[in-house]
Amino acid sequence: MQYSCVDCGLNGCRRPDGQHPAFCPAEGFDLEHEPWLGERLADPENRRVVEAAAASAGTAFDNKLSRLEETVLFAKGIDARKIGIAGCVSLASEVRNAGKVLRAAGFEVVGAICKMGTITHADLDLHVGRKPDSVLCNPIYQAQVLNKEQTDLNVLIGLCAGHDTLFIKHSEALCTVLAVKDFKYDHHSVLALR
Ligand code: SF4
Numbered sequence: 001m002q003y004s005c006v007d008c009g010l011n012g013c014r015r016p017d018g019q020h021p022a023f024c025p026a027e028g029f030d031l032e033h034e035p036w037l038g039e040r041l042a043d044p045e046n047r048r049v050v051e052a053a054a055a056s057a058g059t060a061f062d063n064k065l066s067r068l069e070e071t072v073l074f075a076k077g078i079d080a081r082k083i084g085i086a087g088c089v090s091l092a093s094e095v096r097n098a099g100k101v102l103r104a105a106g107f108e109v110v111g112a113i114c115k116m117g118t119i120t121h122a123d124l125d126l127h128v129g130r131k132p133d134s135v136l137c138n139p140i141y142q143a144q145v146l147n148k149e150q151t152d153l154n155v156l157i158g159l160c161a162g163h164d165t166l167f168i169k170h171s172e173a174l175c176t177v178l179a180v181k182d183f184k185y186d187h188h189s190v191l192a193l194r
Helices: 035-042 044-063 065-075 087-106 138-146 164-170 188-192
Strands: 082-087 106-112 155-160 173-182
Touching: 035 044, 035 173, 044 065, 065 087, 065 155, 082 087, 082 138, 087 106, 087 155, 087 173, 106 138, 138 155, 138 164, 155 164, 164 173
Parallel strands: 082 106, 082 155, 155 173
Antiparallel strands: none
């Protein structure tokens, strides 16, 4: 078995003087010896995100902000003007509320719901135990719609595991997840880990 961070009870990487286990994958890491990483962190686009995320996450930690509030701070930090919301139709009410909050915060907002395009299992010749006329989620199209809108940041709300991967893969804008789909735990997916 290969040991890694999932087996670590020390988590010493949280502090400069923290203890690391012998199997630590970051053993020997030194920024000076990772020129490729230094180059990527110095890239202006990445630098902008690093700075904005450090500020918004720090403020959220200090003030116990909600993820929605943190997302607003992050979006402002990267000077986002137009925000895309890639949402699940079963969370349509929450998607609408997110649109209202983000518009009130000064952003232009455009939404793309998972079932848009209304393609069916029959359309794709899919045989996975669903009725042929069941409508499929359409994450590549969601991404395409938001790409055409030239959004600065896409916010995911409730996309299923797998559909989210295709959306993120095809999104031209940065993506952040506001909520994930969890049928069992009412979308509080971390509860399965406690
Ligand atoms: S990076 Fe090293 S110290 Fe940090 S969690 Fe992983 S194994 Fe533990």
